[in-house]
Amino acid sequence: xxxxxxxxxxxxxxxxxxxxxxxxxxxxxxxxxxxxxxxxxxxxxxxxxxxxxxxxxxxxxxxxxxxxxxxxxxxxxxxxxxxxxxxxxxxxxxxxxxxxxxxxxxxxxxxxxxxxxxxxxxxxxxxxxxxxxxxxxxxxxxxxxxxxxxxxxxxxxxxxxxxxxxxxxxxxxxxxxxxxxxxxxxxxxxxxxxxxxxxxxxxxxxxxxxxxxxxxxxxxxxxxxxxxxxxxxxxx
Numbered sequence: 001x002x003x004x005x006x007x008x009x010x011x012x013x014x015x016x017x018x019x020x021x022x023x024x025x026x027x028x029x030x031x032x033x034x035x036x037x038x039x040x041x042x043x044x045x046x047x048x049x050x051x052x053x054x055x056x057x058x059x060x061x062x063x064x065x066x067x068x069x070x071x072x073x074x075x076x077x078x079x080x081x082x083x084x085x086x087x088x089x090x091x092x093x094x095x096x097x098x099x100x101x102x103x104x105x106x107x108x109x110x111x112x113x114x115x116x117x118x119x120x121x122x123x124x125x126x127x128x129x130x131x132x133x134x135x136x137x138x139x140x141x142x143x144x145x146x147x148x149x150x151x152x153x154x155x156x157x158x159x160x161x162x163x164x165x166x167x168x169x170x171x172x173x174x175x176x177x178x179x180x181x182x183x184x185x186x187x188x189x190x191x192x193x194x195x196x197x198x199x200x201x202x203x204x205x206x207x208x209x210x211x212x213x214x215x216x217x218x219x220x221x222x223x224x225x226x227x228x229x230x231x232x233x234x235x236x
Contacts, residue, residue, distance in 0.1 A: 002050050002083060003178045006106045007130055009082075015115035020092040025147045028100040028123045029170060029200055031073045032221045039217055040073030042102060042202065044226030045094075047085035049078075051181045053227045061090055068229065069097050076102040076224055079119070088119035095120045102151060102224075108135070110142050117146045123170070128154040128162040129178060137164040144168045151202060157190050165197045172224065176205040191219060209233050 032040040045064060047055050058064040065075065075094050079086040091101050103121035107113060108131060116124040124143055126136050140150045144166065152163050153172035163171060171194050177184035183206050194201055203217060204224040217223060 001179050002181070003106065003127075003130060006080060006083065007108055010106065010108050010112065013081075013112070015111055016088050016118040017115075019118050020089075021118065021120050022092070022095045023098070023120075025122045026098065026100040028074050028102065028149055028151075028222075031100050032200055035073040037071075039203070039220045040222045041071060042074040042076050042222050042224045043068055043072045043229055044076035044078060044104060044224060045090060045230070046078035046104075046226055048083075049227070050083050051176070053230075055230050057232055058230045061093055062096075064230070065094055065097055069099070072099060073222065074100045074102060074123075076104045076226065077121075078104045078226075079116075080105050088115065091116075091119040091121050100149075106130070107139065110139065113139055113143050113146070113148070117143075117148060121148070123149045123151055125172075126150055126152050127174075127178070128152060128159040129156050131162065133162045133164060136162055140164050140166050140169055153202075153204065154190070154194075155184070155186070157186060157193070160190065160193055163197065165199060170200040170202055170222075171197055172202040172204050174204040175207075187215070191216075195219075 045061050077091045078084045079088045100122040102123040103116035104125050143150050149168045151170045151172050153174050155174045175185045200221040202222040202224055203220045207225045208228040
């Protein structure tokens with residue numbers, strides 16, 4: 001499995017060891033609360049993904065965010081280098097927009113959280129389908145000590161038990177099964193459970209102008225959208 005392979009190779013990753021932060025930490029929670037439109041859009045930049053996406057239209061990261069900065073509440077930067085051609089220097093580049101930056105990666109250690117902070121990230125991703133409760137709890141608390149928020153994401157309803165609810169946590173539901181990379185929507189099965197945490201909820205993956213009206217997006221505080229906007233889909 002691709003994602004399992006990514007986690008198993010994390011110990012080989014070259015991490016950021018010097019501070020590239022150019023501004024104080026910004027809160028994604030506050031940005032979503034203060035956006036003029038609900039749910040707020042978190043726009044993702046990536047070059048490719050194992051699901052088949054290739055970014056051929058918006059390769060210039062600054063030109064891309066210049067074109068959408070007025071409609072977004074946050075920025076997501078995919079930093080995994082092998083399967084996604086990600087680069088943490090992208091996070092450094094987009095600090096100029098004064099939008100909270102989510103480091104979208106397969107984070108599994110305090111060192112990776114610290115690297116996310118050093119790269120300029122404000123929020124980091126933890127995936128319940130691959131990390132246990134004790135690991136998530138430790139990394140959420142460690143991130144909190146740096147002033148960061150954590151997007152704790154789940155797909156498999158059986159992994160909801162791995163969520164550690166804390167003040168600096170947002171909860172994400174990923175419509176994509178990361179083990180099969182197929183869209184395996186269980187939103188109706190998990191929404192009421194996730195809502196009970198009383199934390200901001202983010203809907204992720206496969207959101208387009210064609211299906212956005214069918215996804216009950218009004219339930220969520222934020223939408224994490226990558227491929228469709230990068231491909232020119234005008235989601236407003």
